[in-house]
Amino acid sequence: MTRTQQTGRVVLHVRVVTETGGGPEKTILNSPAHLEKRGYRGVCAYLHPPHDPGFAEIQKRALALNVNLISVPDRGPLDLRVVWQLLKLCRAEKVTIWHGHDYKSNAIGLLIRLFHRMHLVTTVHGWVRHTKRTPLYYWIDRLSLRFYKKIVCVSEDLLQACVASGVPPAKCQLILNAIDTTVYAPSTDCNSSRERLGIPADRYLIGSVGRLSVEKGYSFLIDAVDRLLKEGYNISLLIIGEGNIRGDLEAQIERLGLQDRIHLAGYQSNTIELYRAMDLFVLASLREGLPNALLEAMAMEVPVVVTKVGGIPQVICDHANGLLVEPGDAQVLADAIREMVVHRDLSSTMARRARKTVEENYSFDRRMDKMVQVYAGLETDSHDNAGTELTATGRVP
Numbered sequence: 001m002t003r004t005q006q007t008g009r010v011v012l013h014v015r016v017v018t019e020t021g022g023g024p025e026k027t028i029l030n031s032p033a034h035l036e037k038r039g040y041r042g043v044c045a046y047l048h049p050p051h052d053p054g055f056a057e058i059q060k061r062a063l064a065l066n067v068n069l070i071s072v073p074d075r076g077p078l079d080l081r082v083v084w085q086l087l088k089l090c091r092a093e094k095v096t097i098w099h100g101h102d103y104k105s106n107a108i109g110l111l112i113r114l115f116h117r118m119h120l121v122t123t124v125h126g127w128v129r130h131t132k133r134t135p136l137y138y139w140i141d142r143l144s145l146r147f148y149k150k151i152v153c154v155s156e157d158l159l160q161a162c163v164a165s166g167v168p169p170a171k172c173q174l175i176l177n178a179i180d181t182t183v184y185a186p187s188t189d190c191n192s193s194r195e196r197l198g199i200p201a202d203r204y205l206i207g208s209v210g211r212l213s214v215e216k217g218y219s220f221l222i223d224a225v226d227r228l229l230k231e232g233y234n235i236s237l238l239i240i241g242e243g244n245i246r247g248d249l250e251a252q253i254e255r256l257g258l259q260d261r262i263h264l265a266g267y268q269s270n271t272i273e274l275y276r277a278m279d280l281f282v283l284a285s286l287r288e289g290l291p292n293a294l295l296e297a298m299a300m301e302v303p304v305v306v307t308k309v310g311g312i313p314q315v316i317c318d319h320a321n322g323l324l325v326e327p328g329d330a331q332v333l334a335d336a337i338r339e340m341v342v343h344r345d346l347s348s349t350m351a352r353r354a355r356k357t358v359e360e361n362y363s364f365d366r367r368m369d370k371m372v373q374v375y376a377g378l379e380t381d382s383h384d385n386a387g388t389e390l391t392a393t394g395r396v397p
Contacts (some may be wrong), residue, residue: 009040011375012095014086014105016047016074018266019054019242020176022211023292024101024125025061027367032067034368040375042067043093047074047082047104057267083108090116097121097375100148103141110147119378123152123175124162126289142166153280155176155311173374175292176311178367179299181359184272186301186383197238203237204341206240207278207302209271209293211284212243212264213319217284217307219252222328224284224337226256233341235261240274275300280340280347283310294323295362298322298354303347305336315362321353327330 013028032042041378044062048055050073062069070089074082090098090112098113100106100122109120122145142165145151151172152160159172191201199205206225210216218239226239239249239262246264253262271293275281281297281304288310295315297304304322306312318324323336330359 008094008096010093010095011035011040011097011099011333012090012093013042013044013099013101015101016104017058018049018052020057025058026292027064029065030102030364031368033065038368038372041225044068045070045072046114047087050075050360057269061269083111087112087115090118097378099337103137106144107140110144110213112189116308120148121150121152121374122148123154124158125154126158134376149378152374156308156314158289175367175370176289176362177292177295178362178364179292179295180364184296184299186355187276190276193273197277199277201235202234204279205238205277206235206280206337207238207274208286209240209281210291211248212241212249214245215285215287217286218249220330220333221282221284222252222262224334226264227330227334228338229261235341237262238265240265240268240271253320275302278302280305280337281336283307284333287322288312290315295358299354299358301351303340304354305340315357321350321357346354
């Protein structure tokens with residue numbers, strides 16, 4: 001019997017995904033191995049559309065990491081089979097800690113808690129996607145947070161937003177995103193990566209990684225690159241990711257006649273080689289929490305230009321370890337990129353400082369130490385939040 005089986009401490013990470021997921025998957029799927037070393041067993045349950053081909057990519061990543069990933073087909077808000085399947089899972093795995101990662105998993109956790117005794121924890125990754133339904137979803141999420149024992153926020157601005165929405169400050173804890181700095185490490189072998197991508201050696205390659213969605217600001221980045229190309233700079237842009245605005249971006253690229261300079265690479269399971277090929281990483285987001293892609297680029301010693309949103313200003317000090325710009329302005333973005341292209345020595349110095357920033361403040365081991373402290377704190381507190389620990393009969397035990 002393993003140590004985690006002996007302790008009976010089981011953490012169930014629950015998240016809703018579409019397509020190939022996003023940045024939070026890097027944290028969630030990497031957590032079970034680190035939990036095992038700290039006396040916990042980690043299980044992941046992902047709610048996803050039944051026939052979404054992108055989920056197969058997430059399963060491959062989980063398999064490579066030896067993660068127990070449970071598929072939960074989700075047919076929409078009225079699909080109560082999701083609740084029943086998750087309740088059965090909680091009982092079968094003897095889950096002691098439910099760790100939600102979005103509005104739906106948070107709401108379901110409250111419901112299942114009525115029938116299966118467990119502690120409720122959630123991570124707020126950021127309320128960044130805006131659709132007709134998101135105001136309702138985010139209202140549900142903020143309401144659910146008030147009944148959770150601990151709310152982990154990945155950036156200071158998200159912590160303040162939680163408090164402003166009525167969550168007691170004592171329940172909130174800031175634990176920043178982090179990455180494995182032994183995996184994401186600088187390399188001098190960039191030429192072979194560029195050759196495989198078909199990028200000429202004399203061309204300056206700008207890269208961006210993230211879901212193809214409006215809040216990522218890719219239209220502004222494409223416009224910025226177009227302006228610099230018209231100024232005569234020998235540059236290319238490589239965008240890595242998949243999403244619902246791919247068609248819009250393809251149309252924009254075609255309209256500008258930049259098919260030979262701007263490439264949409266789609267989802268890539270291994271981004272390390274792509275980072276090695278980049279001369280510059282640009283994140284043009286209009287809204288963010290604290291993106292893992294930024295930390296990855298910094299750890300790889302790729303110079304960065306990023307927008308001043310979410311938790312990013314707490315990571316990047318302008319002209320020290322990267323350049324900060326205002327969001328939603330293609331000209332401002334072009335000016336910052338130009339500065340990096342022209343001043344290569346300065347950009348290299350900032351890149352080395354960026355790597356040091358990640359090593360000192362954003363290593364995954366340190367993050368998991370903090371996360372386990374949160375879990376351990378739950379076990380020492382026998383009372384739920386504000387007397388809300390209810391049984392299926394509605395009585396306080």
